Amino acid sequence: MTVGKLCELSEFEAVCLPEPEREINGVYIGDLLSWVMGRARQDNAWITIMSNINVAAVASLSDVSCVILAEGVTLDDDVASTAAQKGINVISTSFAAYETALLLGSIIQ
Amino acid sequence: MSEPLVFHFDIDGEDFISAGQASIQIKKNLRRIGLDPEIIRRVSIAMYEGEINMVIHAKGGEADVKLYEDRIEIILADKGPGIKNIDEAMQEGFSTASDTIRSLGFGAGMGLPNMKRYSDEMEINTEIGVGTTVRMVIKLA
Numbered sequence: 142m143t144v145g146k147l148c149e150l151s152e153f154e155a156v157c158l159p160e161p162e163r164e165i166n167g168v169y170i171g172d173l174l175s176w177v178m179g180r181a182r183q184d185n186a187w188i189t190i191m192s193n194i195n196v197a198a199v200a201s202l203s204d205v206s207c208v209i210l211a212e213g214v215t216l217d218d219d220v221a222s223t224a225a226q227k228g229i230n231v232i233s234t235s236f237a238a239y240e241t242a243l244l245l246g247s248i249i250q
Numbered sequence: 251m252s253e254p255l256v257f258h259f260d261i262d263g264e265d266f267i268s269a270g271q272a273s274i275q276i277k278k279n280l281r282r283i284g285l286d287p288e289i290i291r292r293v294s295i296a297m298y299e300g301e302i303n304m305v306i307h308a309k310g311g312e313a314d315v316k317l318y319e320d321r322i323e324i325i326l327a328d329k330g331p332g333i334k335n336i337d338e339a340m341q342e343g344f345s346t347a348s349d350t351i352r353s354l355g356f357g358a359g360m361g362l363p364n365m366k367r368y369s370d371e372m373e374i375n376t377e378i379g380v381g382t383t384v385r386m387v388i389k390l391a
Contacts, residue, residue: 172355173355173356173358173360174354174355174356174358175299175302175356175358175359175360175361175364176358176360178295178298178299178360178364179295179360179363179364179367183287183288183291191355193354193355194267194268195267195269195270195354195355195356196355198269198270198273198274198298199270199298199355201274201277202270202273202274202277202291202294202295202298203291203295204287204291227274
């Protein structure tokens with residue numbers, strides 16, 4: 142499933158979507174940035190509650206297909222603008238990380 | 251042997267917010283050259299961890315990335331406090347980072363382990379009160 146298609150679901154809201162055609166091949170959940178960089182795989186959807194500027198750098202370097210901000214977390218405008226410039230798709234959801242992963246697991250097969 | 255292509259960066263130690271600029275620039279440069287995406291990912295993550303370490307612990311430093319025909323070398327040099335115990339620092343989960351750094355999602359004790367994980371060779375030369383130089387090699391063949 143592409144990131145753009147995922148955003149069409151009512152549970153998700155696009156924060157910035159510069160590359161909506163990217164495919165999601167799996168999920169990684171984590172808030173410790175180095176841990177995420179060491180373990181997340183290319184084209185994973187990365188679910189986190191971290192929202193500082195370094196999230197954009199980590200998402201770019203680990204080449205995840207999107208960042209999903211769980212629990213209703215949002216990005217400040219300057220962070221969203223940086224993410225968009227770096228070509229990082231960012232999505233927000235009110236779901237917790239576990240519920241988000243369950244939903245993704247059921248639809249990206 | 252032909253001369254390597256060298257990219258040099260000064261890492262600003264005062265600016266944690268924009269840390270990662272050098273790594274992201276390297277990623278762009280290597281993409282433009284057309285290297286394998288997995289190699290680019292390994293180089294840029296290894297370098298980012300080093301860059302973050304230099305910002306957190308050493309007030310910045312210098313990074314050189316050398317592109318040879320068969321390998322990429324990343325050399326990170328700082329004039330920070332040095333690493334007291336390299337074996338300890340190499341353990342996943344060991345960190346001396348502050349609570350502020352941890353609140354930003356770093357300081358998980360994964361920096362050096364990730365650098366080792368993503369490189370084929372890694373050497374650390376460190377001297378207390380003088381600084382640390384880390385050399386990483388990622389093979390292209």
